[in-house]
Amino acid sequence: MKNSTDTPRTDRVLVTGATGLVGCTLVPHLRRAGYDVVASGRSGADVSIDLTLRVPTLRALDEVRPDVVVNLAANTSVDGCEREPHQAFMGNVHVVENIAEWIRSRAPATHLIQISTDQVYDGPGPHPEGTVCIVNTYAFSKYAGELAAANVDATILRTNLFGRSRCAHRTTISDWIARSISAGDSITVFEDVLFSPVSLEGLAQAITLAVERRTPGLFNVGAREGMSKAEFAFALAATLELSTEGIRVGTTQDVSLVARRPSDMRMDCARFEEAFGVRMPALRDEIEAVVEEYVEHSIPRAPGT
Numbered sequence: 001m002k003n004s005t006d007t008p009r010t011d012r013v014l015v016t017g018a019t020g021l022v023g024c025t026l027v028p029h030l031r032r033a034g035y036d037v038v039a040s041g042r043s044g045a046d047v048s049i050d051l052t053l054r055v056p057t058l059r060a061l062d063e064v065r066p067d068v069v070v071n072l073a074a075n076t077s078v079d080g081c082e083r084e085p086h087q088a089f090m091g092n093v094h095v096v097e098n099i100a101e102w103i104r105s106r107a108p109a110t111h112l113i114q115i116s117t118d119q120v121y122d123g124p125g126p127h128p129e130g131t132v133c134i135v136n137t138y139a140f141s142k143y144a145g146e147l148a149a150a151n152v153d154a155t156i157l158r159t160n161l162f163g164r165s166r167c168a169h170r171t172t173i174s175d176w177i178a179r180s181i182s183a184g185d186s187i188t189v190f191e192d193v194l195f196s197p198v199s200l201e202g203l204a205q206a207i208t209l210a211v212e213r214r215t216p217g218l219f220n221v222g223a224r225e226g227m228s229k230a231e232f233a234f235a236l237a238a239t240l241e242l243s244t245e246g247i248r249v250g251t252t253q254d255v256s257l258v259a260r261r262p263s264d265m266r267m268d269c270a271r272f273e274e275a276f277g278v279r280m281p282a283l284r285d286e287i288e289a290v291v292e293e294y295v296e297h298s299i300p301r302a303p304g305t
């Protein structure tokens with residue numbers, strides 16, 4: 001079908017959870033790439049909706065009629081999910097079930113991009129997609145969300161991220177490290193937790209590629225050559241030319257956390273690289289890239305540096 005000007009309609013992408021950490025980077029990124037983006041959140045977006053409510057969700061999707069849904073809506077508090085498993089289920093599983101029901105019953109050509117997490121891994125990494133090991137309720141609920149997404153035509157991306165947050169009320173691990181040490185505060189970073197996150201910008205690029213290609217399947221999206229959170233903090237501080245005096249190295253045994261944390265979440269991204277024809281960057285290169293952004297936006301230096 002052609003529109004009145006005989007040009008093909010721009011693909012409409014609904015980004016749910018658009019008001020969160022990833023959404024605040026992704027939405028402008030997708031708009032710059034030329035998509036007709038509809039941003040949804042519980043409030044403060046183009047479409048305000050609680051996606052745990054089935055009928056209002058089906059109605060809202062009927063109105064937007066997206067070609068692609070990027071689902072970022074989630075209950076992302078790891079400890080909160082442990083304390084309130086029902087809320088974890090509602091935010092991380094039921095939301096996906098409602099979106100998948102709409103696609104299955106009313107718009108089977110619509111593609112779903114479901115964002116998941118590296119928390120589904122544990123044991124020595126880097127992990128390919130088949131080696132799931134669930135150690136907390138957040139991971140359990142995100143994994144169940146993947147299963148709900150897999151009922152329709154879906155790209156499921158497991159990831160972790162860092163970089164300069166564009167979201168007023170949310171910070172990343174690198175925001176926390178950079179701001180703490182530049183303010184002269186002392187922080188404890190874990191040497192017994194390994195990860196391989198990508199920058200927010202790198203993740204936005206990967207999601208945009210998934211929107212463009214719509215290749216179905218389950219993929220890890222992370223950096224090459226992951227490291228411990230302690231190594232990450234020192235590498236970030238060194239690249240920012242900040243003092244490392246306030247960085248204390250500890251382990252997860254030193255603190256009492258509500259939810260158990262996986263010890264090694266590093267991801268093997270060969271499947272994503274092959275399917276999408278890209279090479280993921282090394283974590284050190286991603287750190288360099290985010291530091292440029294922090295410097296541009298003037299992270300204050302710690303006293304004496």
Ligand SMILES: NC(=O)c1ccc[n+]([C@@H]2O[C@H](COP(=O)([O-])OP(=O)(O)OC[C@H]3O[C@@H](n4cnc5c(N)ncnc54)[C@H](OP(=O)(O)O)[C@@H]3O)[C@@H](O)[C@H]2O)c1
Nearest residue numbers: 017019020021022042050051072073074076115117159160
């Ligand atoms: N942040 C990370 O480090 C990280 C790491 C790995 C994977 N991920 C995954 O990446 C995705 C995005 O994470 P994020 O950090 O951007 O999350 P976030 O900052 O916590 O934002 C979550 C978004 O979801 C919305 N939302 C939550 N419950 C909803 C509901 N019932 N109905 C409608 N909207 C709802 C929130 O709206 P309100 O503003 O109204 O709360 C917010 O816009 C998630 O799937 C997460 O699991 C994140």
